[in-house]
Amino acid sequence: MKTDDLIRGLAADAQRQRSLESGLALALAAGLAGAVALFAMMLAPRQGMPGLLMEPRVLMKFVVSLSLAAVSVWLALRLVRPGADARPSAWALAVPGGVLAVGVAAELLVTPAQGWMPGLVGHNAVFCLSLVTLMGAPVLAATLFALKRGAPEHPAWAGAAGGALAGSLGAALYALHCVDDSPLFVLTWYGLAIGFMTAAGALIGRRTLSW
Amino acid sequence: MDDRERRWMQLMQAALAGDQPSYERLLREIAPAIRSVVERRLRQMGAPTGESEDVVQETLLAVHLKRHTWRPNDPLGPWLRTIARNKLVDHLRRRGRRAEVPVEDFADLLAAPEERPSTEADDVERHLALLPDKQRSVIRSIAVDGASVGETAERMRMTPGAVRVTLHRAFASLSARLKADE
Numbered sequence: 281m282k283t284d285d286l287i288r289g290l291a292a293d294a295q296r297q298r299s300l301e302s303g304l305a306l307a308l309a310a311g312l313a314g315a316v317a318l319f320a321m322m323l324a325p326r327q328g329m330p331g332l333l334m335e336p337r338v339l340m341k342f343v344v345s346l347s348l349a350a351v352s353v354w355l356a357l358r359l360v361r362p363g364a365d366a367r368p369s370a371w372a373l374a375v376p377g378g379v380l381a382v383g384v385a386a387e388l389l390v391t392p393a394q395g396w397m398p399g400l401v402g403h404n405a406v407f408c409l410s411l412v413t414l415m416g417a418p419v420l421a422a423t424l425f426a427l428k429r430g431a432p433e434h435p436a437w438a439g440a441a442g443g444a445l446a447g448s449l450g451a452a453l454y455a456l457h458c459v460d461d462s463p464l465f466v467l468t469w470y471g472l473a474i475g476f477m478t479a480a481g482a483l484i485g486r487r488t489l490s491w
Numbered sequence: 492m493d494d495r496e497r498r499w500m501q502l503m504q505a506a507l508a509g510d511q512p513s514y515e516r517l518l519r520e521i522a523p524a525i526r527s528v529v530e531r532r533l534r535q536m537g538a539p540t541g542e543s544e545d546v547v548q549e550t551l552l553a554v555h556l557k558r559h560t561w562r563p564n565d566p567l568g569p570w571l572r573t574i575a576r577n578k579l580v581d582h583l584r585r586r587g588r589r590a591e592v593p594v595e596d597f598a599d600l601l602a603a604p605e606e607r608p609s610t611e612a613d614d615v616e617r618h619l620a621l622l623p624d625k626q627r628s629v630i631r632s633i634a635v636d637g638a639s640v641g642e643t644a645e646r647m648r649m650t651p652g653a654v655r656v657t658l659h660r661a662f663a664s665l666s667a668r669l670k671a672d673e
Contacts, residue, residue, distance in 0.1 A: 281635065283526075286551060286552075286615065286634060287518040289633050290551060290634075291511050291515035292511070292634075292639075292658060293555065293658050293662060294514040296507070296508055296509035297559035299559060299562070300559060300560055361561075362560060362561075362573035362574050363572065363573040429560070430557070430560055431560050431577075490670065491553065491666075
């Protein structure tokens with residue numbers, strides 16, 4: 281086929297395009313609806329929930345997970361846009377990381393050492409791992425679906441950002457239910473669950489996001 | 492940013508809103524610019540420049556299928572060079588050649604001459620032949636025969652909407668087949 285002919289054909293397919301941002305927003309809404317449905321089927325908000333947000337340790341769980349979700353959205357959009365510089369958004373990962381580090385340091389300074397291990401082990405570590413992953417799964421599927429419209433230079437990295445987004449939103453939902461408030465618990469178990477989702481996103485993204 | 496890039500940005504903004512004449516004009520203007528840069532890179536690498544039209548067509552397909560990844564008001568140059576570079580790398584990898592191409596090599600894309608003849612390319616033609624019948628017929632009717640969507644719909648006894656959907660799917664599967672051919 282001549283290039284002129286190809287161009288004529290491509291031009292005939294000129295339809296109004298939805299932006300990457302609104303595509304991702306729609307996908308996130310659908311993925312979150314799935315995650316919330318899973319939450320409603322299996323879990324309930326913990327006792328005293330909106331009020332407990334005044335507790336620094338409870339609040340920290342949401343600040344860390346939701347700020348990681350926000351940075352992941354920014355990072356994922358940069359990673360799938362040709363020619364965009366992803367470095368500023370990668371640096372922004374220091375925000376959730378820094379908040380968590382401050383929380384862990386405060387816990388170690390303020391609470392006696394014999395409380396550290398019980399806090400880290402918590403009550404429901406396995407439950408936490410599996411539910412964060414489970415509720416993150418529909419978000420991951422929807423996010424990767426939206427990112428497939430992108431054109432990442434490194435598909436695995438873009439998939440990893442999508443995985444971190446899904447894991448952190450799963451974690452934020454689980455935090456509504458979770459009674460383990462030690463930052464050591466959050467670092468270990470939320471961290472493991474989000475890390476697992478990030479790795480899953482990278483593995484799937486490497487295969488599905490190349491273009 | 493020079494006048495040409497500014498004009499291209501305006502055309503692309505119109506294209507994203509569905510303006511077909513602007514889009515066609517943009518593609519006709521960027522094709523020679525992509526061609527001249529790709530030819531020069533291939534020549535520098537000692538690869539046959541006869542392959543350049545394959546890379547040009549793959550780049551145009553990618554520009555088309557990924558045009559929503561360009562954000563209106565961003566400069567168009569870096570976006571376009573990154574896509575062209577990636578498609579050249581894909582092409583070289585497929586042919587089993589060294590695939591290190593710094594994006595700076597495409598910096599002169601915007602300064603490339605505008606008018607160059609359009610030639611045939613093998614890869615797209617070969618994969619076009621492997622598309623499902625309906626997709627191939629719609630592409631041929633619209634791209635090669637120059638028929639409108641309406642005429643094609645009448646000829647193929649389809650609705651205009653179905654022709655548009657088929658045309659879009661045909662380009663998407665053409666691009667996926669080119670990518671998978673490694």
